[in-house]
Amino acid sequence: MRKTWVLLVSLLLVVSTASADIDNFRTAKQKLKEEVYFDQARGSEGTFYCGCDWRWVGESGGRVNRASCGYETRAQENRAERTEWEHVVPAWVMGHQRQCWQEGGRRNCRSSDPVFRVMEADPHNLVPTVGEANADRSNYQFGMIPGEPRVYGQCDFEVDFKERVVEPRPEVRGRIARTYFYIHDRYNLRMSRQQQQLMMAWHKEYPVTAWERERDARIARMVGHNNPFVTGEKSWRLGHKNSGAGLKGIAGGMQTKAGVEPEGSIIIRGNRNSKIYHLPVGCPSYDRISSHNIVKFVTEAEARAAGYRKAGNCR
Incomplete structure (x- = not known):
């Protein structure tokens, strides 16, 4: 009887551990290395944006084998040598729709908002990338860039720094779309119509792959739930009604900022x-602009066309 009881308790502990959301970014990275990407560093899909091999170094980082993918450094040698964990849906997109972001940015959200901590650490949204590509992506939205302005060697990763747009390689576009659907649905975030249409097109053109399914299954064993847009349990259409499943049971789950613009829409503010x-x-x-003086633009080109110039104190 005692052995049976011990076995039952052990099974319950395993189930409870596997079904709990992770609320620490550092922990998420460590678990992704140990339980999801442990066999993916070489001879597999490689880093997310460029397909490079790497070798694990430290708790959750890696050293990039740039020759394996023909990667050429654009500007940041140190970050081009290492892997970093990229948020497919940027932390800014998730955070700026929370009140905590308006009161102190990412650091304040980490310390005061349990929902943000879960969003930031959600393994379904984290992928290993070349650090320089992670830095250059910043919080730019995904889109299509005319021509092939490649600056990373053979890596098919394109960045329009002026328009704040990134075009990823075709192999990961479907995964990006399904991650966007998942994050916006689970945490009740708003997505612009333009971004929805792009993601819907990518989802259709680039179906779920075998590795994407395997990755989803491994993460589900960690946190207790799949990405339903990968498994096919859910689909996204214009006007999609979010489930908000990730907000349930978390204190402050509905404390979003009223009147915030949808991700991927108006993010530039001009002073009239x-x-x-x-x-x-x-x-x-x-x-710091008075609300009655704010003029909103979708792109910098639109702002310049309207006769506005970029603030001199922008970094």
Whole structure:
């Protein structure tokens, strides 16, 4: 009887551990290395944006084999040598729709908002990338860039820094779409119509792969739930009604910022008096414009066409 009881308790502990969301970014990275990507560093799909092999170093990082994918450094040698964990849906996209972000940015959200901590650490949204590609992606939205302006050697990863747009390689576009669906549905985030249409097109053109299914299954064993857009349990259509499943049972789950713009839509603010525009990241005065003076733009090109110039204090 005692052995049976011990076995039952052990099984319950395993189930309870596997069905709990992770609320620590560091822990998520470690578990992804140990339980999901442990056999993916060489001879597999490689790093997310460029398909490079790597070797594990430390708790959750890696050293990139740039020759394996023909990667050429654009500007940041140190970050080009290492892997980093990329949020497919950027932390800014998830955070700026939370009240905590308006009161102190990412650091404040980490310390005060349990929902943000779960979103930031959600393994379904994390992938290993070349660090420089992670840095250059920043919080830019995904899109299609005319031509093939490659600056990373053979890596098919394109960045339009002026328009703040990234075009990923075709092999990962479907995965990006299904991750966007998942994060927005699970945490009740708003997505612009334009971004929805792009993701729906990518989802249709690039179906679920065998590795994507395997990755999803491994993560589900960690956290207790799949990405339903990978398994086919859910589909996304324009006007999709979010489930908000990831907010249930978490204190402060519904404390979103009222009136926030959808991800991928209006993110640039111009000052109608000064004719200067500010970006949400790198421009200290972005949140200092009086509400009655704010003019909103989708792209920097649109702002410049309207006669606005970029703030001089933007980094």
